Amino acid sequence: MTETAYNFAYLDEQTKRMIRRALLKALAIPGYQVPFASREMPMPYGWGTGGVQVSAAVLTPDDVLKVIDQGADDTTNAVSIRSFFQRTAGVATTTRTQEATVIQTRHRIPEVPLTEGQILVYQVPIPEPLRFLEPRESETRKMHALEDYGLMHVKLYEDISRHGHIATAYAYPVRVEARYVMDPSPIPKFDNPKLGDCPAIQLFGAGREQRLYALPPWTQVVSLDFEDHPFEPSKADHPCGLCGATDSYLDEVIVDDVGGRMFVCSDTDYCEARQAQGHRGKDAA
Amino acid sequence: MYVAVKGGERAIGNAHAWLAEERRGDTAVAELSVAQIREQLTLAVNRVMAEGSLYDRDLAALAIKQARGDLIEAIFLIRAYRTTLPRLGASIPVDTAAMACDRRISATFKDLPGGQVLGPTFDYTHRLLDFKLAAEGAVPEAPLRAAESGPVPHVAGFLNREGLIEEAPQDDTPPPDLTREPLAMPADRALRLQALARADEGFTLGMAYSTQRGYARTHAFVGELRIGTVAVEMDIPELGFAIEIGEITLTECETVNQFKGSKTEPPQFTRGYGLVFGQTERKAISMALVDRALRWQELGEDDQGAPAQDAEFVLYHGDNIQATGFLEHIKLPHYVDFQSELELVRKLRREAGADAAKEAVQ
Numbered sequence: 001m002t003e004t005a006y007n008f009a010y011l012d013e014q015t016k017r018m019i020r021r022a023l024l025k026a027l028a029i030p031g032y033q034v035p036f037a038s039r040e041m042p043m044p045y046g047w048g049t050g051g052v053q054v055s056a057a058v059l060t061p062d063d064v065l066k067v068i069d070q071g072a073d074d075t076t077n078a079v080s081i082r083s084f085f086q087r088t089a090g091v092a093t094t095t096r097t098q099e100a101t102v103i104q105t106r107h108r109i110p111e112v113p114l115t116e117g118q119i120l121v122y123q124v125p126i127p128e129p130l131r132f133l134e135p136r137e138s139e140t141r142k143m144h145a146l147e148d149y150g151l152m153h154v155k156l157y158e159d160i161s162r163h164g165h166i167a168t169a170y171a172y173p174v175r176v177e178a179r180y181v182m183d184p185s186p187i188p189k190f191d192n193p194k195l196g197d198c199p200a201i202q203l204f205g206a207g208r209e210q211r212l213y214a215l216p217p218w219t220q221v222v223s224l225d226f227e228d229h230p231f232e233p234s235k236a237d238h239p240c241g242l243c244g245a246t247d248s249y250l251d252e253v254i255v256d257d258v259g260g261r262m263f264v265c266s267d268t269d270y271c272e273a274r275q276a277q278g279h280r281g282k283d284a285a
Numbered sequence: 286m287y288v289a290v291k292g293g294e295r296a297i298g299n300a301h302a303w304l305a306e307e308r309r310g311d312t313a314v315a316e317l318s319v320a321q322i323r324e325q326l327t328l329a330v331n332r333v334m335a336e337g338s339l340y341d342r343d344l345a346a347l348a349i350k351q352a353r354g355d356l357i358e359a360i361f362l363i364r365a366y367r368t369t370l371p372r373l374g375a376s377i378p379v380d381t382a383a384m385a386c387d388r389r390i391s392a393t394f395k396d397l398p399g400g401q402v403l404g405p406t407f408d409y410t411h412r413l414l415d416f417k418l419a420a421e422g423a424v425p426e427a428p429l430r431a432a433e434s435g436p437v438p439h440v441a442g443f444l445n446r447e448g449l450i451e452e453a454p455q456d457d458t459p460p461p462d463l464t465r466e467p468l469a470m471p472a473d474r475a476l477r478l479q480a481l482a483r484a485d486e487g488f489t490l491g492m493a494y495s496t497q498r499g500y501a502r503t504h505a506f507v508g509e510l511r512i513g514t515v516a517v518e519m520d521i522p523e524l525g526f527a528i529e530i531g532e533i534t535l536t537e538c539e540t541v542n543q544f545k546g547s548k549t550e551p552p553q554f555t556r557g558y559g560l561v562f563g564q565t566e567r568k569a570i571s572m573a574l575v576d577r578a579l580r581w582q583e584l585g586e587d588d589q590g591a592p593a594q595d596a597e598f599v600l601y602h603g604d605n606i607q608a609t610g611f612l613e614h615i616k617l618p619h620y621v622d623f624q625s626e627l628e629l630v631r632k633l634r635r636e637a638g639a640d641a642a643k644e645a646v647q
Contacts, residue, residue: 006369010369012369012371035467035469036467037464037465037466037467038467039368040361040364040365040367040368040606041365041368042365044361044606044609044610044613044614045606045607045609045610045611045614046610046611046612046613046614046615046617047610047614047617049610069617069618070618070619070620070621071621074293074294075293075618076293076296076297076617076618077617077618078293079293079294079297080297083294106617107619107621107622108621125611125614136597137470137597137601138470138471138597163633163636164633164636165629165632165633167629167633169622169625169626169628169629170621170622170625170626171622186619186621186622187621188621188622188624188625189625190625208607208610208611210467210468211467234625234628234629234632235628236624236628249621249624250624251620251621251624252624252627266620266621266624
């Protein structure tokens with residue numbers, strides 16, 4: 001049942017139009033951060049208000065919505081956002097990646113490859129990849145305009161000279177169509193290769209920071225690296241304890257207080273589907 | 286045997302039920318009514334209206350009740366409500382010179398037209414706990430006097446006649462709307478004042494205090510502080526003239542700041558300005574000091590690198606709803622990022638030989 005006091009998907013049509021215009025601009029300039037007049041939402045900043053506004057702007061009554069947080073459909077905030085759209089938009093929801101037309105995510109890209117016609121909406125805390133190198137927005141906007149990414153390369157180089165590796169494990173910066181350096185949101189770098197040449201539309205919303213950006217389908221997205229230190233996606237070097245998958249990103253779960261641990265797929269839908277197909281990991285019942 | 290955690294939905298529902306119970310407290314104690322909050326916790330109501338940017342005492346009181354007295358949570362409720370309201374139009378600028386003042390003081394002149402009116406202030410109370418209040422004592426009636434009928438002109442105007450204070454720049458450009466446009470830098474004064482008017486009281490106070498202690502010091506006198514009601518008028522297109530649609534209580538503070546002059550400006554006094562909903566004088570004075578500190582560029586002053594001079598720093602960090610949201614979001618699950626950091630730290634330690642060294646010690 002929808003709450004009739006509010007418009008479809010909560011936001012009024014004028015606000016949705018403003019967001020859609022910003023999204024169109026974002027799609028036209030892949031990787032460019034478009035300022036938008038983010039609204040106060042009924043959930044706090046930091047809880048995915050940017051993603052929620054983007055989802056609200058793109059949802060239609062026929063859409064099937066999936067919401068994940070940390071790859072899982074049943075984490076508390078994913079549950080909360082899903083029920084928000086059930087209440088305010090009355091849209092159908094699913095946990096199956098293949099069935100969803102709009103997927104809102106925090107910190108992961110689903111394991112099952114996305115397809116044409118799907119929209120993946122990311123919740124973004126700090127949209128500016130240069131923010132931790134330069135705290136001033138006025139400066140970072142200039143750096144993007146001038147394509148001045150030297151500072152970022154110096155940072156990566158310093159990592160290599162100090163640690164032997166680029167010491168960034170998530171929110172690993174990417175370059176879009178050889179132009180804008182973009183923050184892919186705090187997804188593990190394991191997910192970075194899924195950003196490029198993706199048949200789905202990828203939209204990024206940062207509510208508190210009032211920025212939107214986008215990757216249209218089949219966009220070239222390259223994780224920053226050096227010829228002699230190529231980018232390496234990484235994950236825990238184990239198969240999933242429940243479904244035995246060796247190709248999925250894993251969460252480490254502490255199972256006792258004497259150092260026992262197991263590794264399970266962070267993408268719960270992927271893991272459950274594999275188990276339903278009869279795959280079993282070493283810790284499965 | 287590990288089973289993936291389920292039941293987030295039920296946990297949330299139960300948490301909400303528990304919260305509602307805690308909010309009510311001991312049911313043997315009478316429930317607080319919204320009207321009681323509105324009438325007896327007025328300064329809390331004022332703060333919620335000011336930082337929530339919505340002038341509605343009943344809604345602010347309701348928000349305080351719902352938020353269990355957490356004022357930032359109450360402000361958040363008001364903001365989230367306000368953003369859904371349709372915009373019917375804009376009022377014409379309120380005339381604070383025509384304010385019906387409950388309180389009007391100047392720290393720069395002993396007496397002045399309109400007089401010094403203390404009004405309902407804590408200023409000269411002795412901060413001794415009044416145990417009579419605990420016993421629900423009746424309040425003695427305050428003596429009455431007829432209000433002065435004469436005009437209450439702004440103090441800065443007197444200085445202006447002698448040219449001792451900078452002109453208040455007259456500008457009829459419609460101000461930008463922070464709630465409908467993304468904040469953009471550089472921000473002009475109208476936008477800065479708008480952001481400060483809804484900024485967190487504690488943050489604004491801290492910023493203002495830092496200027497007093499020497500971080501971009503511009504010694505401020507309270508030229509005038511006035512609290513009272515002003516009429517809100519709106520142009521009605523069908524009528525062709527403005528009509529009064531209500532009145533609101535405002536606190537206005539204008540500071541008079543020392544200024545020795547710069548390359549571009551002669552020695553004169555300069556102004557800082559604060560205007561806030563309700564009786565909220567700590568906030569209004571703080572706002573005026575921060576406003577003045579942020580004006581260093583237009584007055585040709587030096588950049589001292591002080592936080593209160595830095596518009597990006599002040600405006601991007603003064604909003605308590607943004608700040609508390611981002612701060613508190615670190616409570617949300619971060620398993621995935623943390624896992625990737627774990628892998629990285631393990632790898633770096635392995636390569637640095639740290640684990641081998643640790644084992645050798647053991």
